[in-house]
Amino acid sequence: MSPPRSRLGRAVGLATLCLLPVQPLLAQSGGAGAQLQRYQQEAPAPAARPEGARLPLPPSPSAPAIAASDATVPVKGFDVHGVTQLDAATLNRILSPFTGRALSTADIHAAANALMAHYRAQGFFAAKVFVPPHPVTDGVIRLDVYEGFLAENGIELELRGERVRADVVADILATHLPTTRPMHRADYERALLLAEDLPGATIHSILYPGAEVGTAHLRVRLDNEPGFAGNVDVDNFGNVHTGRVRLGTTLYLNSPTGAGDQLIGRAVASGSDTLYGYLDYLRPVSPRGTRLGANVAHFRYQLDTIAGVDQGEGEATEFRLYATHPLVRSRHHNLHLRASVGRLSVDDRSTGDLDAARTIDLATIGIGGDADHDGWANGLTLFEASLSVGRLSLDGDAAFEAFDRANARTDGRFARGNLMLSRLQHIAGPVSLYGRLTGQWAGKNLDSAQKFYLGGPENNAGYPIGEAAGDEGLALHLEVRHHLEAPPWGGALQSGLFVQQGWIRLHHTPWDGWQGSNPLIENEFSQESVGFSLTQTWPGQWVVRGLIGWQLGDNPLRAPDTDQASDGSDAAYRGWIQAVHYF
Incomplete structure (x- = not known):
C-alpha cells in the first residue's frame, strides 16, 4: 500500500x-x-x-414645381414664418444663393426645397416648406414652414394582442414623441424601436397627416409574439474531463407580467456528473x-x-x-x-x-x-x-x-x-x-x-x-x-x-x-x-x-x-x- x-x-x-x-x-x-x-x-x-414594419417616413423633398411661365421677379430677401429650430444665420446661409437676383417660379420653389432639405438633413423628417399664393411683397419672398408636430392626442394604439400592456407602449411613445416640439428622426426611431424591443409584442406603425396643416398622427398596432419559446441544443463543445458531448435547452417566457419583461432559463448536462443551470429575469x-x-x-x-x-x-x-x-x-x-x-x-x-x-x-x-x-x-x-x-x-x-x-x-x-x-x-x-x-x-x-x-x-x-x-x-x-x-x-x-x-x-x-x-x-x-x-x-x-x-x-x-x-x-x-x- x-x-x-x-x-x-x-x-x-x-x-x-x-x-x-x-x-x-x-x-x-x-x-x-x-x-x-x-x-x-x-x-x-x-x-x-418576427420583423415589424419598417419605420414609415414621409417622402424626401420633391423636385421644384414646374414654372407656369418664364417670368421672373427681383428678390431682395425672404420672410420665413414658422421657424423654431433654425437660427437666423443658418437661414441666411441656406437662402443667400437665391437672394439679390431675379427668380422664376421654379427658382422660388427651389429655395423652399433647399430649406426643406436642410430640415430633413437635420432629422426633422416631417418638416415641409410651402410657397403661399402671391408670395412676393416689395421684392421679399414669403415662405411658410411647418416643422412637423405630432397632433394633440396624435398617438393611436390598435391592440391585436394583450401580452404587453398598452400603457407600457403608450408611455414609451409619449415620452419620446411629445406634441410640444417637432418630430425628430432620432426620437421617432428610438420610440418605435424601444417598443419593438419589448419581448412579447411586435410593433407595426404608420404616420399619416393630421387635421391641421403641419401635424401628423401616429398609428401603432401591437401584435402578440409567442409567450413561450425555446430551443434544444447538442454539441461536443465540452472537455474530456467533464464530458465532451453536452445536451442543453434554453427557455424564454415573454412578458409574463405584461410589462415587457422576460424570464430566461437554461440547463446543460454532460453526463450525470456535470450539470449547469441558469435563470435570468429582466424588466423595463x-x-x-x-x-x-x-x-x-x-x-x-x-x-x-x-x-x-x-x-x-x-x-x-x-x-x-x-x-x-x-x-x-x-x-x-x-x-x-x-x-x-x-x-x-x-x-x-x-x-x-x-x-x-x-x-x-x-x-x-x-x-x-x-x-x-x-x-x-x-x-x-x-x-x-x-x-x-x-x-x-x-x-x-x-x-x-x-x-x-x-x-x-x-x-x-x-x-x-x-x-x-x-x-x-x-x-x-x-x-x-x-x-x-x-x-x-x-x-x-x-x-x-x-x-x-x-x-x-x-x-x-x-x-x-x-x-x-x-x-x-x-x-x-x-x-x-x-x-x-x-x-x-x-x-x-x-x-x-x-x-x-x-x-x-x-x-x-x-x-x-x-x-x-x-x-x-x-x-x-x-x-x-x-x-x-x-x-x-x-x-x-x-x-x-x-x-x-x-x-x-x-x-x-x-x-x-x-x-x-x-x-x-x-x-x-x-x-x-x-x-x-x-x-
Whole structure:
C-alpha cells in the first residue's frame, strides 16, 4: 500500500489545479468557476424575432414645381414664418444663393426645397416648406414652414394582442414623441424601436397627416409574439474531463407580467456528473429604455481524479444584479450601457478533505453597440468594452491559502478589462468577410474563473477547449464566407474558410516554479489554427454547424514526454459540431 499523502502535499496539488494552467483539467476548464463563466457566454442565440414594419417616413423633398411661365421677379430677401429650430444665420446661409437676383417660379420653389432639405438633413423628417399664393411683397419672398408636430392626442394604439400592456407602449411613445416640439428622426426611431424591443409584442406603425396643416398622427398596432419559446441544443463543445458531448435547452417566457419583461432559463448536462443551470429575469423600469435584471447560475462537476489528488468535485454559484440603458437606439447605430455587481462562489475540492474554496465579488461597467452602413459596400460592426474590478477571498483550508500567498498571490483586489470588435463585410454576390478580435488585460495574477481562454470552436479550433488560460490575451478570427441561399434541401447553407491567431500571457507576474512539471512552457506564446466551417440554417427551426480546425506549428502546451494536448490527443486537428432546434 502506498503511504498516505501529507495534507500539505494534497493541498499543493489541488491548489495547482486552481492556479496553474499546466495541469490537464485546468488547461481545459480551470475548475468550476471557469466552466461557469464559459457556459454563460456560449448559450445559443434565440431564434430571430418576427420583423415589424419598417419605420414609415414621409417622402424626401420633391423636385421644384414646374414654372407656369418664364417670368421672373427681383428678390431682395425672404420672410420665413414658422421657424423654431433654425437660427437666423443658418437661414441666411441656406437662402443667400437665391437672394439679390431675379427668380422664376421654379427658382422660388427651389429655395423652399433647399430649406426643406436642410430640415430633413437635420432629422426633422416631417418638416415641409410651402410657397403661399402671391408670395412676393416689395421684392421679399414669403415662405411658410411647418416643422412637423405630432397632433394633440396624435398617438393611436390598435391592440391585436394583450401580452404587453398598452400603457407600457403608450408611455414609451409619449415620452419620446411629445406634441410640444417637432418630430425628430432620432426620437421617432428610438420610440418605435424601444417598443419593438419589448419581448412579447411586435410593433407595426404608420404616420399619416393630421387635421391641421403641419401635424401628423401616429398609428401603432401591437401584435402578440409567442409567450413561450425555446430551443434544444447538442454539441461536443465540452472537455474530456467533464464530458465532451453536452445536451442543453434554453427557455424564454415573454412578458409574463405584461410589462415587457422576460424570464430566461437554461440547463446543460454532460453526463450525470456535470450539470449547469441558469435563470435570468429582466424588466423595463423606465419608458426611456432602462432595464433592471437579476440572474443566478450554478455549475457542478465530479471527476474520478483531479490533478492526481484523490477524487475531485467542484461547484460554482454566481448571483448578479445588472442594469442596461440604451444611450443610442436607432435603425443604423446603437450604443448600450451596462453595469453589474455580483458574487461568485467557487469550491474545488477532493475526497481527501482538501478545499480550494474562494469567493469573488465583482463590479463591471461596459458599453456595447453596433453600426450598419453602406460606407464600405454593406456591413455590420459590433463592439463591446468593459472594465471589471473585484476582490478575491480565499475561503479554503490553510494549506491552500498558504500556497496562493507564496506563489500566484491571487488573493485580494484585482482589475481586468475586456474588449470585442467584429465586422461582417459584404464583398460581392454571396461572398462576405468576417473578422473578430477579443482580448483581455489584467492588473495582476487572476483566479482561473477570471482568466482569458484560448482553444475550442470559437478561438483556435485546432486546439482543445480552453487549452491555454492566461491573465491577458488576444484572439483574432478571420473568415471568408460563401452564402448559398436556396440549396436543394431547403434553408440556407453557409460555408467558410478561417484562420485564427491567439496570443496569451499565462501569468501577469510569474513566480519561481510556475512551470510545474513542464519546462517547455513559456509565459507568453501564440497559437494558430486554420479551418473550414459549414452552417445549415432552416429559419425558425434548425441550425446545424460543423467545423474542423488544424493547428499551425507545435502546441506550446504539449506534454514534454508524449506531445499530447490537454485532451490526451497528439492530433493536429479537432472537429466540432452543434445542432440547435427552435420551438
